[in-house]
Amino acid sequence: DGGITQSPKYLFRKEGQNVTLSCEQNLNHDAMYWYRQDPGQGLRLIYYSQIVNDFQKGDIAEGYSVSREKKESFPLTVTSAQKNPTAFYLCASTLVYSGANVLTFGAGSRLTVL
Amino acid sequence: RKEVEQDPGPFNVPEGATVAFNCTYSNSASQSFFWYRQDCRKEPKLLMSVYSSGNEDGRFTAQLNRASQYISLLIRDSKLSDSATYLCVVNQGGGFKTIFGAGTRLFVKA
Numbered sequence: 698d699g700g701i702t703q704s705p706k707y708l709f710r711k712e713g714q715n716v717t718l719s720c721e722q723n724l725n726h727d728a729m730y731w732y733r734q735d736p737g738q739g740l741r742l743i744y745y746s747q748i749v750n751d752f753q754k755g756d757i758a759e760g761y762s763v764s765r766e767k768k769e770s771f772p773l774t775v776t777s778a779q780k781n782p783t784a785f786y787l788c789a790s791t792l793v794y795s796g797a798n799v800l801t802f803g804a805g806s807r808l809t810v811l
Numbered sequence: 812r813k814e815v816e817q818d819p820g821p822f823n824v825p826e827g828a829t830v831a832f833n834c835t836y837s838n839s840a841s842q843s844f845f846w847y848r849q850d851c852r853k854e855p856k857l858l859m860s861v862y863s864s865g866n867e868d869g870r871f872t873a874q875l876n877r878a879s880q881y882i883s884l885l886i887r888d889s890k891l892s893d894s895a896t897y898l899c900v901v902n903q904g905g906g907f908k909t910i911f912g913a914g915t916r917l918f919v920k921a
Contacts, residue, residue, distance in 0.1 A: 730907070739815065739898070739911035740855070755907060787854055799845070800909065802854035 699724045701803035703788050708808045710775075710782070718773045718806045720788035727793050729771040730800070733757060734785040743786075746771055775808060783810045812837055814910045817899050821916040828889045832915045834882040834899030843902040844875055846884050848895045849914065855898055858884075889919045 701722045710716045722729065728747050732740040742755030746765040760779025765771050775782045786806045791798040817834045824830050836844075844861035859866065861873040861882055872885040882899055899912035 732911075737819070737913055739813075739913045741911075742907060742909070745907045753907065785852075799857050799860070800855075802856070805852075805854050807852075 701788055701790060701801060703786075703803035703806050705806060706804065708806060710808060710810050712810055713777045715774055715776050716808065718775070718786055718788075718808070720771045720773065720803060721769055722771075722788075722790045722801075722803075723769060724790060724792070724801060725768070726790035726801070727768070728791045728798075729765070730789045730791075731755075731761070731763065731771070731773045732787045732789060734787060734805075740787065743773065782808055784808060813912075814838060815899055815901050815912040817897075817912040817915045819913060819915060821918055823918045823920065824889055826889055826891060826919055826921055828919075829885065829887045830889055830917065831886075832884045832897055832899075832917075834884075834912055836880050836882070836899075836901045836910070838901070838903050838910075839877075839880060840903060841880075841901045842904050844882050845900040845902075846871075846873055846882075847898040847900055847911075849898055850895050855911075858897070886917075889917075891919050891921060893917060894919045 704719045730745040731743040734740050744763040746752035762774045788803040789800040815836050846858040847855040848858045849855040861875045865874045870887045874883045896914040896916050898914045902909045
């Protein structure tokens with residue numbers, strides 16, 4: 698079945714450590730996105746990519762980095778510069794870069810900083 | 812003012828009840844509208860798109876009022892399995908301009 702696979706599902710990190718969250722899709726979607734969700738808040742966009750080797754900052758990109766070397770993959774690195782990284786991270790994709798297209802989400806990665 | 816506002820609830824209703832959720836958005840240039848459902852600690856999943864003419868999918872009816880910048884979702888004959896958080900989602904054109912409301916929590920009890 699086609700879909701988006703995120704790993705790990707749960708991750709614990711010590712302060713000062715960088716961590717990388719994996720996102721792989723086999724939907725042949727062009728655009729990929731990373732969102733962060735905190736309790737009581739809507740999803741907020743971290744980074745997005747319309748095409749391989751291209752990506753753009755979203756609303757809350759500080760302390761995060763991404764790469765898009767393959768169409769299928771869009772990993773997110775949470776760096777030590779991110780002041781409050783504990784959150785639920787969701788990767789999503791759409792077939793084309795268009796608002797009319799529905800976002801398909803992965804199951805999410807829950808990061809806790811100890 | 813938030814770009815997309817929803818009543819956070821929670822809404823506690825008995826099985827079989829009809830419940831309505833409302834959502835307002837601030838950008839009059841918004842182009843596409845959706846309701847997503849999110850179960851506890853899971854990812855959001857599309858429930859239905861919302862069209863100006865209104866649309867229905869079984870027990871679910873969505874309405875859009877562009878003049879008032881208002882979206883609604885009506886659930887009839889609530890089931891226990893409808894318990895979830897319902898997210899109002901508005902797109903302002905382009906994939907990155909998708910704005911999510913904080914969600915409305917629904918609990919359906921037996």
